[in-house]
Amino acid sequence: MSATVLNGLITEIAQGGIKMVDLTETLRPEYPTIQLPEEFKQALPFSAEVISKYDGDGPAWYWQNITLSEHTGTHFDAPCHWVTGKDLPNGSTDTLIVENMIAPVVVIDCSKEVAADKGFILTVEHLQKWEAEHGTIPAGCWVFLRSDWRKVADPDNYTNMQEDGAHSPGPDVAACRWMIEERDVLGFGCETVGTDAGQAFSFDPPYPHHYFFMGSGKYGLQCMTNLDQLPATGAVIISAPLKILNGSGSPLRVLALVPDRAQEPAQ
Template identity: 45%
Template sequence: MSLLAQLTAAIGDGSIEVVDLTAPLSEDTPILKLPEPFGNTEHFSLREISRYDDRGPAWYWNDIVTGEHTGTHFDAPVHWITGRDGDDVSQVAPRRLIAPAVVLDVADRVAADPDFLLGIDDVLDWTKANGPLPEGGWLLYRTGWDARSGEQDAFLNADESGASHTPGISAECARWLAEETPILGLGVETVGTDAGGAPALDPPFPCHSFLLGAGKYGLTQLRNLDRLPARGAAVIASPLPIVGGSGSPARVLALVER
């Protein structure tokens, strides 16, 4: 039996489980809110074209309104100024959309401190217990924040001044992940790859700045990371190949041996 036949057979009999890491995309999907004078994206919405009526008696379809970075989505290098000469989302090589993944879980620490920032020592401690970060693979950062994804205010967790309090990664760790590790990219459960307090870090938004500047990728607003092992899963990330696009909503799946 060929390798592909073995794979499809294993998926069919359940010995490989397909876990959906994608949040449903609807008008209730939380979106990032930047302060003035910065521009903001729109909420996702459907605009009906026809629904079995005079506009189209036998079919139902819609136009969609959304931003590239709404819901579960893929960040391409060109999304950030440090990666401005890098790939847009249509130029990402297809083979790089299927990769091994590891899960670093700090949900217990985030429950006690929503502003928790992952440090280099935290990652090194994880590798001592679980092995090295995957060559050409994803680091999936589990914080438990997906439990909030059904409600905009809880998800952004902003205080009275408008400052968001969500977990992320320290500037030093972001630089190290970008420059010193073999990962392909970073996946998170929050609205973006950076912490809510990232505007105050040096540089601001360090995950975007360092990882995209290094030609690596981001996946955001993931869910069900608690259903993945610490290592051993494979991730399939499927953004739309938008020509000139800085990113795209994506269906993200994980394959897990059971």
């Protein structure tokens, strides 16, 4: 049976019955890295330096040294990223449960709401309205907030920073607790630079996604793209972080497997 499933996976990918969608932004120097208030130390953006390029430093080969942070570009947040998750088992990139690196996803389309209000806050009411249409969110699955952020954000002010801080979408405290306590999801993902809303510094507690998800051994994915190519239910996410010793997170390639009958529920 398991061999049949794996053969089916390879065959369906080859024949296009399962479409693969790359949810990853290209790692490049210009892609914005999260900016904290200046009293805190900052994460580095991506940079690359050529070691050799078919030249005297290496006649037949091209390669680069690279510098970045664990939270640069499309990346994964591990539980130990936040103080609430610091002592949990399987909480760093080198101790994660590998079986969680393949998991179903539900996609909450908030693109209209974000187009009308870039600081849109995801609430329990919104999640329950989604469930009324698409069914109960299954335990162990990713919840992705689709914002189409690349289309609505000002490229020169990608985090939408204003005088009173950033305005970008994210969940409120109750929505975070509901996803964990009522639905036992695997993690929460988005297209913006942080999983928490731009104004989440003012929530109680601040940064509720980080506070509650990391504190429950759950995950985050951010700086993704192409969420508009995913169905509401039925897709499967491959998210395998680098195995960094004691890593708090990791840039990674996030891939979605999308069945051709996209509306068929995952379970």
